[in-house]
Amino acid sequence: MRGNGLSLYVLNSATVHIYSGSFNGDMKVERRGVIAFYGCFTRNGTQVTGIFEDESELDVTIRTYYGGEVLLIPLAEQECETAPSTAPTSFPTISPQPTVPRRNTGSMRRVGISLVMGAAYYTVLALSGIL
DSSP, X not given: OOOSSEEEEEOTTOEEEESSOOOOSEEEEETTOEEEEEEEEEEETTEEEEEETTSOEXXXXXXXXXXXXXXXXXXXXXXXXXXXXXXXXXXXXXXXXXXXXXXOXXXXXXXXXXXXXXXXXXXXXXXXXXX
16 A cells, blocks of 8 residues: 655655665656666656565665656566577668768858859959950
8 A cells, every 4th residue: 555645755856775675655756857777676657666685575666757757777696587588589680771971061052152152253253344
């Protein structure tokens, strides 16, 4: 059963590191605050579930507002069933297209416009008999 209030409220760029504990109420993180859980955890929407290194369990609802973050950090000493497998699979991996810097064409446009304007000026001067 959930408690009547918040078990943790993090805000104003504060960072809270949680390695163990029991929590009876929801949690709230806002205004660039951060909660970091260390252990084997999964997140499904606002629900965070998992096990700390000392084998205490966590099942809590966390609401984030205005840049609040929840970090789930696995520990090297603890083997998590939720961690992605490092074994190769027979499924193809689709990677996003690499970002290739484009050539800045703005300076070339300025040179082209300058040449056209220079040629037009020269033509005007030649037609008026100055050249």
